[in-house]
Amino acid sequence: MFEARQLMLFYENMLALNNVSLQCEADRIVGVFGANSAGKSTLMYTLSGIMEDIQKKEQMAGGERITIRGEIIFQGRDVTHLKPSLRARAGIILCPERRRIFPECTVVENLMIGGYLANSSQTEETLGYVFNLFPALTRISKRLGGFLSGGEQQMLAIGRSLMAQPRLLLLDEPLLGLSPMIQYMLAKSIKEIRNQRGAAIIVAEQYARPIMPIIDYGYILENGAAVVDGTNKELMDNPDVKSAYFGQ
Ligand code: ATP
Numbered sequence: 001m002f003e004a005r006q007l008m009l010f011y012e013n014m015l016a017l018n019n020v021s022l023q024c025e026a027d028r029i030v031g032v033f034g035a036n037s038a039g040k041s042t043l044m045y046t047l048s049g050i051m052e053d054i055q056k057k058e059q060m061a062g063g064e065r066i067t068i069r070g071e072i073i074f075q076g077r078d079v080t081h082l083k084p085s086l087r088a089r090a091g092i093i094l095c096p097e098r099r100r101i102f103p104e105c106t107v108v109e110n111l112m113i114g115g116y117l118a119n120s121s122q123t124e125e126t127l128g129y130v131f132n133l134f135p136a137l138t139r140i141s142k143r144l145g146g147f148l149s150g151g152e153q154q155m156l157a158i159g160r161s162l163m164a165q166p167r168l169l170l171l172d173e174p175l176l177g178l179s180p181m182i183q184y185m186l187a188k189s190i191k192e193i194r195n196q197r198g199a200a201i202i203v204a205e206q207y208a209r210p211i212m213p214i215i216d217y218g219y220i221l222e223n224g225a226a227v228v229d230g231t232n233k234e235l236m237d238n239p240d241v242k243s244a245y246f247g248q
Pocket of ligand 1 (some may be wrong): 036
């Protein structure tokens with residue numbers, strides 16, 4: 001359903017993605033785990049097409065040269081060089097690192113902005129779904145985004161992505177900076193989204209522990225390369241993964 005083949009990405013001469021191939025089927029959660037600077041955001045930007053935009057802007061500004069190689073196939077279609085807006089229309093939706101909530105807009109307004117690709121019945125249905133999934137957002141629906149806690153912002157960021165009707169949801173470090181309790185709550189919600197919405201989900205994370213139990217398949221990214229992959233059981237049984245990601 002979704003496949004990245006032999007992705008290579010250079011920032012000038014610096015290799016940030018080194019021959020990364022990954023797959024994600026509908027109704028599946030795929031994890032991409034890696035430490036700081038492993039290349040997780042670079043990968044998410046490349047899959048969502050934002051990297052194409054960054055590349056063009058750098059070119060126009062005479063900035064650094066970004067080179068992308070490889071193929072990205074979504075539902076049988078080659079989307080490697082498709083603009084991010086057209087990828088979003090096709091159902092590839094990025095929920096970015098650090099949430100990027102609009103601080104001057106209320107919770108509901110942030111959600112409605114996410115729904116710009118949806119028709120009115122989808123908007124109404126998904127709005128109801130998001131408030132059901134994250135009841136905490138209901139109480140604060142009129143509060144400005146800039147006044148939300150980190151956990152509330154992350155729920156809102158995921159909710160806003162859902163409003164765009166994803167077929168493939170890309171979650172970039174959704175647990176960053178949150179308390180363990182909120183991390184486990186969000187991991188459970190991500191699993192519910194997979195079960196209830198039928199979307200494919202790729203989640204990039206540093207913190208493997210809360211996410212590992214909910215994934216169907218995972219990749220370990222080191223210095224831009226996918227060095228190990230397997231089911232969650234295979235990864236959790238791998239001594240190298242255990243010592244690097246679970247401190248054992
Ligand atoms: P983190 O968890 O800290 O967000 P990450 O795994 O998401 O890390 P990336 O942000 O993808 O890692 O960065 C991968 C590597 O590419 C890093 O060494 C980073 O410094 C470098 N890099 C990222 N963006 C650029 C850029 N625009 N120009 C040059 N190098 C970059």
